[in-house]
Amino acid sequence: MNAPVLSRKTAMNPMLWIGALGLLAAGLFLLVSGVRQIQKSVGGPVLFKLPLTQNQGQFALLQPGRYAIWQSGRTVQRVPVKMAVPTITDLATGEKLTLHPSWSGVRVHDGWEGRILVYTFWAPAGQYELHLPTAPSESYPPSPVSLDIRERKPGYGLVVGILLVILAAFCLLTGLILPSVLQSLGDLDFRTGWVSS
Numbered sequence: 646m647n648a649p650v651l652s653r654k655t656a657m658n659p660m661l662w663i664g665a666l667g668l669l670a671a672g673l674f675l676l677v678s679g680v681r682q683i684q685k686s687v688g689g690p691v692l693f694k695l696p697l698t699q700n701q702g703q704f705a706l707l708q709p710g711r712y713a714i715w716q717s718g719r720t721v722q723r724v725p726v727k728m729a730v731p732t733i734t735d736l737a738t739g740e741k742l743t744l745h746p747s748w749s750g751v752r753v754h755d756g757w758e759g760r761i762l763v764y765t766f767w768a769p770a771g772q773y774e775l776h777l778p779t780a781p782s783e784s785y786p787p788s789p790v791s792l793d794i795r796e797r798k799p800g801y802g803l804v805v806g807i808l809l810v811i812l813a814a815f816c817l818l819t820g821l822i823l824p825s826v827l828q829s830l831g832d833l834d835f836r837t838g839w840v841s842s
Contacts, residue, residue, distance in 0.1 A: 661823070662824060664823070665819075665820045665821075665823040665824050666820065667820075668816045668817070668819050668820030668823070669816070669817060669820035669821070671816050672813045672814070672815075672816030672817035672820060673813070673817070674813075675809050675810075675812050675813035675816060676809075676810060676813035676814075676817070678809050678813075679806045679807070679808075679809030679810035679812075679813055680806070680810065681806075682805055682806030682809060683753075683806035683807065683810070685798070685806075689795045689796045689798065690795070690796075691793045691794070691795060692704060692706065692712070692794045692795060692796065693775065693793070693794040694791050694792070694793050694794075695775050695777075695791055695792045696789075696790070696791045697728065697777070697790050697791060697792070699777075700776065700777040700778075700779070701774060701775065701776040701777065702774070702775055703736070703772065703773065703774045703775075704772075704773055704774075704775065704794060705771070705772050705773070706768055706769075706770050706771060706773065707770055708770050709767075709768065709769040709770050710767070710768070710796060710797075711765060711766070711767050711796075711797040712765070712766055712767070712768060712794055712795065712796055712797050713747075713762055713764070713765050713766075713794070713795050713796075713797040714731070714744070714762075714763050714764040714765070714766070714792055714793070714794055715760045715761060715762055715763065715792070715793045715794075715795060716728075716760070716761045716763050716790060716791075716792060716793075717758060717759065717760040717761075717790070717791055717792075717793050718758065718759065718789045718790035718791055719758055719759070719789050728777065728779075729777060729778045729779045730744065730778070731744070731764070731775055731776060731777050731778075731792065732744075732775075732776045732778070733766065733768070733773050733774070733775050733776075734773060734774045734776065735768075735771055735772075735773060736771070736772040736773060736774055737771055737772060742766050742767075742768055742773070743766060743767075744764040744765070744766050745764060745765045745766065746763070746764060747762040747763055747764060747765055760793070763792075765797055775792065775794070
């Protein structure tokens with residue numbers, strides 16, 4: 646009489662299922678860590694906010710360092726609102742700071758407000774004025790979009806966060822797919838594993 650026997654692969658399935666659950670847990674942990682790292686890298690308090698319905702405003706920087714200009718608002722879409730290049734003037738010396746356009750295309754959206762990195766600059770501590778060359782009434786329709794000045798965080802933090810998210814996606818996908826693959830192999834072994842008594 647012939648009887649089905651389970652192969653060694655099928656017998657190991659419980660341990661491999663535990664491994665799949667471990668991958669899912671690791672993926673969730675890495676995903677949370679990566680998202681937090683990204684938020685930390687692009688976050689930070691708003692040092693100054695200038696609505697695009699205004700063309701100038703003054704602010705203070707308490708310490709020297711690198712800073713970033715973000716375009717933010719609930720209506721920010723994939724493409725930022727077109728605007729003339731702003732200028733930042735040191736009120737003590739009258740000198741204009743050098744603004745560097747951001748080519749990284751960093752975008753952040755929390756479900757309520759979106760932000761796009763548009764310029765970066767270095768500045769010593771002091772009093773400054775942010776100025777938009779064109780009058781708001783000529784260029785910008787009424788909207789909640791504004792320019793935010795925030796401290797710029799080191800770029801490596803963002804890279805680490807993105808890598809953690811990618812690794813998390815790999816762990817989650819592997820943990821979800823692995824049980825199905827193992828089950829298919831187990832069913833195949835069960836159907837084909839016959840011996841004669």
